Amino acid sequence: MLNWSEKIGKDWSLFLDRDGVINELLEGHYIKSLAQWNYTEHALEALVKLSNYFKHTFVVTNQQGIGKGLMTEEELAVIHNNLRDDVAKAGGKIDKIYYAPQLATQYHSFRKPRTGMAKQAQKDFPAVDFRKSIMVGDFVTDMQFAKKLGMVKVFIHKESKAPKEIKVDYCCKSLWEFAQLMC
Numbered sequence: 001m002l003n004w005s006e007k008i009g010k011d012w013s014l015f016l017d018r019d020g021v022i023n024e025l026l027e028g029h030y031i032k033s034l035a036q037w038n039y040t041e042h043a044l045e046a047l048v049k050l051s052n053y054f055k056h057t058f059v060v061t062n063q064q065g066i067g068k069g070l071m072t073e074e075e076l077a078v079i080h081n082n083l084r085d086d087v088a089k090a091g092g093k094i095d096k097i098y099y100a101p102q103l104a105t106q107y108h109s110f111r112k113p114r115t116g117m118a119k120q121a122q123k124d125f126p127a128v129d130f131r132k133s134i135m136v137g138d139f140v141t142d143m144q145f146a147k148k149l150g151m152v153k154v155f156i157h158k159e160s161k162a163p164k165e166i167k168v169d170y171c172c173k174s175l176w177e178f179a180q181l182m183c
Contacts, residue, residue, distance in 0.1 A: 013128045014054040015118060017137035018061035021156050021175050030065030032075060034082055042176035048092035049179045056125055059097040060117040066101035073101065096124060113144035136178060140165045154178055
């Protein structure tokens with residue numbers, strides 16, 4: 001593990017996947033309401049630490065449950081507004097949450113591993129430099145997204161196992177472990 005403070009400064013941006021990184025993943029199901037929402041262990045504390053370290057913090061998440069008609073964009077907004085409020089009340093910030101409601105079978109520039117959500121973030125926040133950005137995710141598509149943009153790739157896996165399909169820069173057991181290494 002490199003000495004983070006020597007390489008990464010406060011002018012960097014952080015991109016985070018949601019399901020499996022910030023909140024517990026419901027295998028084979030979608031988080032459709034706040035009643036189903038559970039943070040991963042120490043995720044809220046990690047979000048506060050990280051958001052105070054980076055210039056910008058973004059959530060980029062595929063949410064095909066909308067495309068499947070299992071939830072509405074309004075229901076997703078309730079979940080995302082709650083996430084932002086929780087982080088703000090704890091002393092951190094999320095600059096913006098981007099989501100792709102399209103089905104995995106549909107071609108859309110926003111759906112990871114495509115880069116539309118990051119490019120929209122850069123348009124909304126022109127100081128974003130992808131070479132000074134980190135993507136934290138728990139799926140290969142998150143790492144492919146990061147690779148296409150030249151971001152540092154941090155893979156989250158409960159057993160710290162890196163994926164075989166793509167080379168990652170770092171592998172951590174949780175968002176909390178990553179925050180402990182960073183800050």
